[in-house]
Amino acid sequence: MGLDDRKLAVLRAIVEDYVATQEPVGSRALVERHQLGVSPATVRNDMAVLEEEGYIRQPHTSAGRVPTDRGYRLFVDRLSRVKPLSPAERRAIERFLAGAVDLDDVVHRTVRLLAQLTRQVAVVQYPSLARSRVRHLELVPISTTRLTLVMIADTGRVEQRLVELPAPLLADAVIDLRRLANEKLVGVRLSDTPPLVQALIDESPPHLRPAMTTLSTVLLETLVERHEERLALAGTANLTRGGLLDFQGSLRPVLEALEEEVVLLKLIGEVEASTLRVRIGDENEIDNLRAASVVSTGYGPGATIVGGMGVLGPTRMDYPGTIATVRAVARYVGELLAQN
C-alpha cells in the first residue's frame, strides 16, 4: 500500500506542526505553514488515507489530526532529517563536561546536561560493573575481624563492602591477602571472575584460606551476582512541561516507573552496540510508559560500551533534536572516559 511522496510530506508536516504547537493540526493550517503546493481539500484526502493506514488519528470528529505511535515511527525511520547541533550547544556540552573531577561528577553532569538540552527527563547508567575490569583491590582493616573491601574498576567505579571475617586476622595477613587477590584478579573482567575466585581460594596458604573464602563470597555475591548497577536521573520537573496534556493527564505512572531502578535499567541498559534506539509509546514494554517515548544509546571509551544513557519524554517530542543531542552527549562522554 504505497504512500506517495506527497502523503509522506503531509505526515511529516503534521508531526512537525503537532510537536511544535501541541495542537491537532488541520488541513488549512498545514497548507499555510508548509509549501505543499496543493489545496486544503487535497490535503484532506491525503489525511483520510493516512488515517486509514493508522499513521494519524482524530481526537474527535471535528478536530484536526494527531500522529499515532505508528506515525511517529514512520517519521523517525524515514522522514526526519538529522538536525545538527548548534555550535552553542556543542560548546555547552564541552564546557559542561570538562570540569568533572571524578566519575560521580561526570555522570551527574552528563545527566543534568542531557535533561537541560533536551528539556526532558534524562537517565544515565554508571559504567556497568559487569563490563568493567578490576584495576585494584584494597583491604582496609577496621578491627581484627572486620575489614572494608574496596574495588576500583578501570571505568572509574569504586565499590566498597564490609567483610566480616570468620576469625581474627593480623595486619601482615591482611597484606598477604591483598597481594594474592590483586595478583589474580587485577585486569580481569568482573563477569569473568567466578572461575578465578575458586582458584584463588585453592591456591591460598591454609592459614589465609578461611578469610579468603569469605572475601571471595562477598566479592561474588555483591559485585557480580546481583549485578550492582547505579543510575542517575534528572529533569523530572520537565515532565510538567506541556501541562498534563502529555502522558494522558497523569504523571503518576511515569513518576512511579522512574523510581524503579529495574525499569530504568531495562530502558537504557540494554545496549549491545552503540546503536541509538528509539522506543515510541506502545513499543515500550513497561505499561506505565505507554504514553512516553525513550531515546537511548550506549556509551563508552572508544568502541566498547560500558553503560547506557537516554532521555524520556512524551511521544510528542522533537525526535530529530533529541536524537542528535543524545548521540552527541554520548560521544563526548565516551571521549572523556577514553582520556582517563
Next chain:
Amino acid sequence: MGLDDRKLAVLRAIVEDYVATQEPVGSRALVERHQLGVSPATVRNDMAVLEEEGYIRQPHTSAGRVPTDRGYRLFVDRLSRVKPLSPAERRAIERFLAGAVDLDDVVHRTVRLLAQLTRQVAVVQYPSLARSRVRHLELVPISTTRLTLVMIADTGRVEQRLVELPAPLLADAVIDLRRLANEKLVGVRLSDTPPLVQALIDESPPHLRPAMTTLSTVLLETLVERHEERLALAGTANLTRGGLLDFQGSLRPVLEALEEEVVLLKLIGEVEASTLRVRIGDENEIDNLRAASVVSTGYGPGATIVGGMGVLGPTRMDYPGTIATVRAVARYVGELLAQN
C-alpha cells in the same frame, strides 16, 4: 485573647478532619464527627474567633474552614499527641534496614522506607564528609603520572579522585607517599585537615614534595572546600497523591526544587543536634516550597550527628504520624551505623 480549651479542641478537630478528608470542614460535620458537646452554632462562633486570629480561613464564603500555616503550627506545637508506631511498622523498619550491605545500600533503603511509610517524598543525606574522620587513604597508580586517591571515612563513605602528578613517580615513592599521608591524617576530622596538610607537605622528603603538594591540593579542594555532599531521594510519585489539589495546582516548582541539591541540603542538612524540625508552608525559605511542609532530623551513631534526613509533603499532612516515623527511622539508622 486567649484561646480557651474548646477553641483549641475545635482547631484540632478541623486539622484532623481536613487532613483526613482534604475538604474544607463545616460546623455541622465537626460536631457530628467529634464529641465537642456543643451545637454547630457555638462551633461557628469559635471558628469566627479562630479565623480572626489567623489559624483557619475560608477558601470562599459559603465554604467550610481550612487550617492556615499558622493553624498547623499551633497544632504541631501544642495540640498533637505523639502517635506511636504500630508493631508492624517497627518490624518493617527493622527488617528493611537489616539487609543492607554497605553505606550506599543503607541510604537507599532508608530513603525508600521513609517514602513508603510516610507516603511522601523522602530525602536522606549521606554522612557528611565534614563530620567524618579519615579512616584510610589509598593511592592506586594508573600510570607513572596519574593515580587515583581513595579516601575511606569512618562513616563508611568512600570518595575517589584522579590526581595528575606534576612529574612521574616510581612505585616505591607512591608507597612512601601513602604511608606519610596516612600517618598524618588517619583519625582526623576532614574539616580539621587544612592546617595539618601544610605540615604534611613541609615534612615530606624533598623528592616527594611536589607530588605531595598536588595530592594535598586535590584533597583539600575537592573533599573539604567544596564540601562534597551526597543525597538520595525517593517517593516523588507520592506528590501526585491528592491529585493536584495540594501544591496549589502545580508540581512544577516542587519538582524543580527537588532537583537542586543545594536546596535539599538546606532543607535537611542544617542539623546541629538531633532535634526534629518541622517547617510548615511559609516557614520554608525556599520560594518554590511555600506550599509544602518539611519534617527533618539529624541522624548518626550514638549522640553524634553525621547527616540529616527528612520528608516533604503538602502542608496538609499527617504531622503526628510523619514525625513519629521520621524520628523512628532516624534512630534505627543511627543504631545501624553505630554497629559498623
Next chain:
DNA sequence: TCTGGCACTCGACTGTAGCGAGTGCCAGTC
C-alpha cells in the same frame, strides 16, 4: 454563655444556545 432559627452568599452543577474549526463529499475544471 449557649442554642435554634433564619436570611444570605456563593460555588458547583445543569441545560441551552451560538460560534468556529475542521471535516467529508460532490460537482466542476484542467
Next chain:
DNA sequence: GACTGGCACTCGCTACAGTCGAGTGCCAGA
C-alpha cells in the same frame, strides 16, 4: 484522472442563566 472550490454537517468550547445546597453570620431567646 488528479486537483479544487464549495457546501452541509459535526462537535467541542464558551458563555449564560437558573437551580441547588452547604455553610455562614447574626439575632433573639433560654
